[in-house]
Amino acid sequence: MDQEPSAKDLTVTNAEAYQELSQADLGGKANQMSSGARTTYVTSFLGKHLPTNRLKTDTDLSAKFESVDCSRRRKKKRGKSKAGVGARTKVKAKLDWKLECGKKTSYSTYLPLKEMWTKYIEELIQFSSSPNLNLPAAAQKMMKADLHGCPLSVRKSKCPSYIGVSGIVIQETRNMFVLVTPCNEIKSIPKANSIFTIVLHDYVFTIHGNQFIVKPGDRAAKKFKTKPSLDL
Amino acid sequence: MASSPPFILEISSFSDEKSRHYAKVMDHYFNNGITLILPEDTSAPQSVTDCFADQLSYKLTQLPVYRLLEAPFVNGFVKKGAVHLISCDTKLDVHDCAAVTPAGCLVLHLTKDTYQELGLEAVPQTLAQKQADIYQVNIDLKADHFHPGKRGYDKAMRCLKDRLGLKFDFLISWVPHDSEVCSSSVGVYFTDLCDKVESYELTKKSRVLTSVACPRIVAEEPEGIEEGCHFQKVFEWMGAVACDISLVSEETDDDNYVSSFSCPVPRVNCPRCCVYQVKGFIPPDVILKVLKALRAHKSAHPSSVPASLTVVGFSDAPVVQKNIPHDFYLSGTNVYSFVLYPDERYWLYTASVA
Amino acid sequence: MRMPEAMSTTSYRTISVNSQPYLYLRIQLTVEGEDADKITPVQFKFLIVQALKENMGEVGAATPVDVLKLLGQGIALLRMPNRNAERLWAALTLYGRTPSDKRCAFRVLQVSPFLMGLAFDSREGR
Numbered sequence A: 001m002d003q004e005p006s007a008k009d010l011t012v013t014n015a016e017a018y019q020e021l022s023q024a025d026l027g028g029k030a031n032q033m034s035s036g037a038r039t040t041y042v043t044s045f046l047g048k049h050l051p052t053n054r055l056k057t058d059t060d061l062s063a064k065f066e067s068v069d070c071s072r073r074r075k076k077k078r079g080k081s082k083a084g085v086g087a088r089t090k091v092k093a094k095l096d097w098k099l100e101c102g103k104k105t106s107y108s109t110y111l112p113l114k115e116m117w118t119k120y121i122e123e124l125i126q127f128s129s130s131p132n133l134n135l136p137a138a139a140q141k142m143m144k145a146d147l148h149g150c151p152l153s154v155r156k157s158k159c160p161s162y163i164g165v166s167g168i169v170i171q172e173t174r175n176m177f178v179l180v181t182p183c184n185e186i187k188s189i190p191k192a193n194s195i196f197t198i199v200l201h202d203y204v205f206t207i208h209g210n211q212f213i214v215k216p217g218d219r220a221a222k223k224f225k226t227k228p229s230l231d232l
Numbered sequence B: 001m002a003s004s005p006p007f008i009l010e011i012s013s014f015s016d017e018k019s020r021h022y023a024k025v026m027d028h029y030f031n032n033g034i035t036l037i038l039p040e041d042t043s044a045p046q047s048v049t050d051c052f053a054d055q056l057s058y059k060l061t062q063l064p065v066y067r068l069l070e071a072p073f074v075n076g077f078v079k080k081g082a083v084h085l086i087s088c089d090t091k092l093d094v095h096d097c098a099a100v101t102p103a104g105c106l107v108l109h110l111t112k113d114t115y116q117e118l119g120l121e122a123v124p125q126t127l128a129q130k131q132a133d134i135y136q137v138n139i140d141l142k143a144d145h146f147h148p149g150k151r152g153y154d155k156a157m158r159c160l161k162d163r164l165g166l167k168f169d170f171l172i173s174w175v176p177h178d179s180e181v182c183s184s185s186v187g188v189y190f191t192d193l194c195d196k197v198e199s200y201e202l203t204k205k206s207r208v209l210t211s212v213a214c215p216r217i218v219a220e221e222p223e224g225i226e227e228g229c230h231f232q233k234v235f236e237w238m239g240a241v242a243c244d245i246s247l248v249s250e251e252t253d254d255d256n257y258v259s260s261f262s263c264p265v266p267r268v269n270c271p272r273c274c275v276y277q278v279k280g281f282i283p284p285d286v287i288l289k290v291l292k293a294l295r296a297h298k299s300a301h302p303s304s305v306p307a308s309l310t311v312v313g314f315s316d317a318p319v320v321q322k323n324i325p326h327d328f329y330l331s332g333t334n335v336y337s338f339v340l341y342p343d344e345r346y347w348l349y350t351a352s353v354a
Numbered sequence C: 001m002r003m004p005e006a007m008s009t010t011s012y013r014t015i016s017v018n019s020q021p022y023l024y025l026r027i028q029l030t031v032e033g034e035d036a037d038k039i040t041p042v043q044f045k046f047l048i049v050q051a052l053k054e055n056m057g058e059v060g061a062a063t064p065v066d067v068l069k070l071l072g073q074g075i076a077l078l079r080m081p082n083r084n085a086e087r088l089w090a091a092l093t094l095y096g097r098t099p100s101d102k103r104c105a106f107r108v109l110q111v112s113p114f115l116m117g118l119a120f121d122s123r124e125g126r
Helices: A003-025 A029-049 A071-103 A107-125 A135-144 B021-027 B046-052 B071-078 B112-118 B127-132 B151-164 B185-190 B231-242 B284-300 C041-061 C082-094
Strands: A151-157 A166-172 A176-180 A186-190 A194-200 A203-208 B007-013 B031-039 B057-064 B081-087 B097-100 B105-111 B134-140 B167-176 B196-199 B203-215 B267-282 B307-313 B335-340 B345-351 C002-006 C013-017 C022-031 C066-070 C075-081 C104-112
Touching (some): A107 A135, A135 A203, A151 B112, B031 B284, B046 B267, B046 B284, B057 B185, B057 B267, B071 B185, B097 B167, B112 B151, B127 B134, B167 B185, B167 B267, B185 B196, B203 B231, B231 B307, B231 B345, B284 B307, C022 C082, C041 C066, C041 C075, C041 C082, C075 C082, C082 C104
Antiparallel strands (some): A151 A166, A151 A194, A166 A176, A176 A186, A194 A203, B007 C013, B031 B267, B031 B307, B057 B167, B057 B196, B081 B097, B097 B105, B105 B134, B203 B267, B307 B335, C022 C075, C066 C075
16 A cells, blocks of 8 residues: 555654644743743742741642632622712812812902902892891892802801901802902811801891801702801 | 819928929919918018018009010010919909910910900810810910011911900019019000009908917828828818908807807917918019018927918919919819928918819 | 828828818808898808708708808808708709898809818909
């Protein structure tokens, strides 16, 4: 059979080639040798330096464990991350806003706003119409008015460093007034535990901060109740 | 009643180098009255009465507090002597009070309403102050950074001047470091700055008791084990003498319906006893002089019954000793009392906030 | 309660006492339409006992009180055991009518756990 030896040859060559191929594939004999040397070096190094109880062979499964029940942790993490993301984005948005206004804050920039507000409040309360102001009605209107741009000062506070701060309101939130002071500084003052005053021509309006803790948007709709105790 | 001030008796000697009598007298800033009990004397010795002669104190009517921050006052008086200044006719538990201590510290003792409007930072409250809603603001007038132009100074000035305009009636006395300077210059300084300046005179009273029952006091035995009387009873007896309570021996009136008080036993009969009382505003330096004179007098005229010097402080003083706040709960009692023995030994009673 | 703190040397030692046996009061009695100077110590004591009896009953009236001294203008110095002080103080402030049906009032001017503390009244106007 002519073909047989050739076939045999072929198989032989194939096998040889395969052997060669596999050797080449494995990265060469020299490489294999060096990796073996490396592992022996590492094991001997570890054997020298590690405490005996850490020296465990791969066959020893006692050192290997995996938590099966980690459902609680995962749940918690998920919940946390969700809330965190929300808050972070919120904070980031706020920060951006703050930075933006922090860059170009100067008292004079807000003076036109103050004038606008004065005009607006004069219209609202009708200062010009009668010399004797109907004070309860004016107070009612003041409570519902928008305070952005109004000149405000802190008259009383539980915290002594807030006392005496005055400026133009540039932002009102549920808990805070953000003022810009004549020294071109931005000051955030909590409404709680403080008493504010607004001076308008000959009238002084007093805002009891503790009772003013409402979102500025909701304030227009809110019914204010008269409260007897005015202690901070 | 739970909260009575601690009562301490110290037994020591003037010759002991660890003796605390100097510190005790000098740290008790605001003194309202002195009582001297001098057994076997008919009048207070000249050396003692002379001590009160040259110290002047003034009453300033409606002085705004910011005047005390002004540079001329701070540089001219606070830094060049010991200023003792206290608001008078103010009650510690219900009113605002103010004081300047010789250490140069302006102490404002404020009620809640004033504090919340004033805008000056308070020191941490003590428990009693927390309960009474009282805040204490301390301003160090002698501090290096406390001068016009600095932020802290300007803020304090603004708060006291423009915001509230706190005004008090003050008692002031000044002891200059330089003995050449007359202490009356402080009165002159304030004449234009407040409504009225008047000299705050001391009232001196002297009386002689005859045949008075005295407790027998033994210096080594304050607890009164054998010979002597218990020190608490001795202190009560001293109080009775100071208040002019009759100490007739109880054998004569057996009816004790009105009062069961009597002189503690064992007792000795003292043929005469001089009680010398001074009321006014007395700086500690004067009391130190009195104490010195009394020691000299005592060693010259030894007697069986020791003499005593009692100093009563203002019950409405915001600070008693150093910067320790004075907590007015039941009473503002702050009293200390020396009992002097002929051999330089003494008992020192302290009845006040420690 | 006594706490000897330091007894290192014979020359220096400290004794500290935390509670006082007595409480002393300076009080002022004003009776409507009557000169307060004319009240005798016995009458004064009688009124105090009356006040106690009215407000605290028979047992309250047994509270020991000493009228140490009667100064002018109806001002008196009282001594009472510390534990009865609240009871007596309350009785005095609540008392408003003498047995002869005149309006009267006790005013507590000064309080101190030490008799020495009453020697001067720094609040008294001069």
